Amino acid sequence: DRVLEPLTQPDQSSRLGFPFPEGQLSGLAQGAITSLIVATPLVLSQVKGTAFVRGLRRLPLAVYFLIRAVFQAIVVIGGLALLGMAFTVKTRSGDNLLAHKAIDMAAPGDVILVDAGGAMDHAIIGEIMTSHAAKRGIAGMVIDGAIRDADAIAASDFPVYARGITHRGPYKDGPGEINVPISIVGMVVQPGDIIVGDIDGIVAIPQAIAKQVIAATQAQSEKESQILAQIAAGTIDRSWVDQLLRARGCQF
DSSP states (O other): OOOOOOOBOOOGGGOEEEEOOTTSSTTSOTTOEEEEOOOBOOOGGGGTTSHHHHHHHHSOGGGOTTSOEEOSSSEEEEOOOEEEEEEEEEEOTTBOHHHHHHHHHOOTTEEEEEEOTTOOSSEEEOHHHHHHHHHTTOOEEEEEEEEOOHHHHHHSSSOEEEEEEOSOOOBOOOOEEESSOEEETTEEEOTTOEEEEETTEEEEEOGGGHHHHHHHHHHHHHHHHHHHHHHHHTOOOOHHHHHHHHHTTOOO
16 A cells, blocks of 8 residues: 655744634633644545555444544534545634635645534535535535535535534634644544544544554454344344343343
8 A cells, every 4th residue: 555645844934824812712822823834735535546545435434443533513414425634724613714725725635624613603614615625626524613505515425524504604814723733522633634434423543553443444344244144144143242241240
């Protein structure tokens, strides 16, 4: 398998920044200067078609049991299966200025993930932004916040995951950051993580352990296929249930 190229670290002179207004973004020092980081993103499209990527694509999320994932809080709004490199955005709740810039910067095959603090009062993206992202070849978008134009997004093939829906539009004032570590409902996502998603939720896989993860998930998938075949054939052995209950001290 082709070795994924490391993220190019930006020259500090390429940082574009403006201050967070005092008290407007929790978790950051008040008055801190934050920035849009211009960096060369990782591109999963460069390795599409390899056995490694085919393995990621065909496995259901339920077998990624070793990786912390986002379930329930983030749901599928449009499209379905999601696979690509993380292109991260951190923004003030309800503001989508940096999300717009991310769509222009991200490479085909990237997944744009926006940490909007989980706020549901203003939509971060809608039909116009997702249409532009799809046209640019973006693999999908994950919003820790709200979206709008849900009917149009649901009718499209473009994968969109979000906390929920609101009709209210966003601000475009900033501040925010691009290509920095973010949190999606408590799941830490680093720029360049491999993002996999389906109807069960999403996972972020660090590249450093990606091959171990795919091996473990393939083994789990094969195990579950054998169990389902035994159920279909009527040969499933359920004695392990009582054995485990007795081992745990249960009396019956």
